[in-house]
Amino acid sequence: MTCPCGHYDYVDSTAETLTDALAYHREHGNRIIHEKLTGSPLFRGSIMDPNGKQNEIANRMRLYQHSARCPVALRSFLDCNPIYWCFIPVLWSEALAENSVHTRGTSDTDLLLLQVLTSTAVGNRRLANYLDCVPLSPAAYVFSNQQVKQQRSFFQQFISCTNDQLPYLTLDLYKVAIIAVLPDIRSIILRYIIETLFIIHAETKLNMICPIGIDAEKRYGRVYDLVWCANLKQPPISTTKSIQ
Numbered sequence: 001m002t003c004p005c006g007h008y009d010y011v012d013s014t015a016e017t018l019t020d021a022l023a024y025h026r027e028h029g030n031r032i033i034h035e036k037l038t039g040s041p042l043f044r045g046s047i048m049d050p051n052g053k054q055n056e057i058a059n060r061m062r063l064y065q066h067s068a069r070c071p072v073a074l075r076s077f078l079d080c081n082p083i084y085w086c087f088i089p090v091l092w093s094e095a096l097a098e099n100s101v102h103t104r105g106t107s108d109t110d111l112l113l114l115q116v117l118t119s120t121a122v123g124n125r126r127l128a129n130y131l132d133c134v135p136l137s138p139a140a141y142v143f144s145n146q147q148v149k150q151q152r153s154f155f156q157q158f159i160s161c162t163n164d165q166l167p168y169l170t171l172d173l174y175k176v177a178i179i180a181v182l183p184d185i186r187s188i189i190l191r192y193i194i195e196t197l198f199i200i201h202a203e204t205k206l207n208m209i210c211p212i213g214i215d216a217e218k219r220y221g222r223v224y225d226l227v228w229c230a231n232l233k234q235p236p237i238s239t240t241k242s243i244q
C-alpha cells in the first residue's frame with residue numbers, strides 16, 4: 001500500500017479476501033481522519049463502544065496516523081468531504097482578513113443572531129463539549145470566526161445523526177498492489193514470515209516493525225509534519241455541503 005503522497009508505504013497480509021482487507025483499511029483510515037480533525041470519537045454510543053478495542057489498536061498504527069495528517073491524503077478526503085474544511089486551520093493573517101470581511105458585511109441583526117447562537121451553544125453542553133475537543137492549531141495557525149461557526153453547525157448535525165450514519169463519504173486512501181499470493185493450504189506463520197521479509201526488504205516506513213529491531217519511529221521518524229496544515233488551502237470557490 002502506498003500513500004498518494006508517494007513517500008510512505010505499508011505492507012499488509014490477510015487470510016481473508018483483498019476486498020475484506022480494503023474495507024478494513026477504508027473503515028479505520030476514514031474514521032481516524034474524522035477523529036483527528038474534530039478531536040471527537042466517531043462512535044457516539046452511551047457506554048460501551050463495541051469496536052473500542054479494535055479502534056484503539058488501529059489508532060496507534062503509523063499507517064493511519066500518517067494518512068490523518070498527510071496533506072495529500074487529507075486533500076483527497078476533503079475533496080470528497082468539503083464540510084471538513086472548517087477543521088483545517090489557516091494562518092493568523094488569513095483568519096484576520098476573513099474575519100474582517102465577514103464582520104464588515106454583518107449587520108447589527110446578524111451580530112445579535114450570532115450572539116444568540118453562541119449562547120445557545122454554550123447552553124448546550126454536548127455541543128460545547130464537541131467544540132472544546134477540536135484540537136489546537138499548530139503555532140501561527142488559527143480557526144477563523146467563520147470556521148468556528150461552521151464547526152458548530154457541523155457538530156449540530158453530527159449530534160442529530162444516528163450512530164450508523166457516517167458524517168463523511170468514505171474513500172480508499174492508499175494505492176494498493178498485490179505482491180504475493182499464497183496457496184489456500186499454508187500456515188499463518190509462513191504468511192507472517194513472508195510479510196516480514198517484504199517489510200524488511202522494502203523498509204516500509206509505516207509498518208510497526210522495522211529491519212534492525214529498533215522502534216520504527218526512531219528509525220524512520222515521525223510519520224507526519226507537526227505543521228500538517230501548511231500545504232492545505234481551501235479552494236476559493238467553496239463547495240461546502242452539509243452532512244447528508
Ligand SMILES: [Zn+2]
Nearest residue numbers: 003005008070
Ligand atoms: Zn502521505
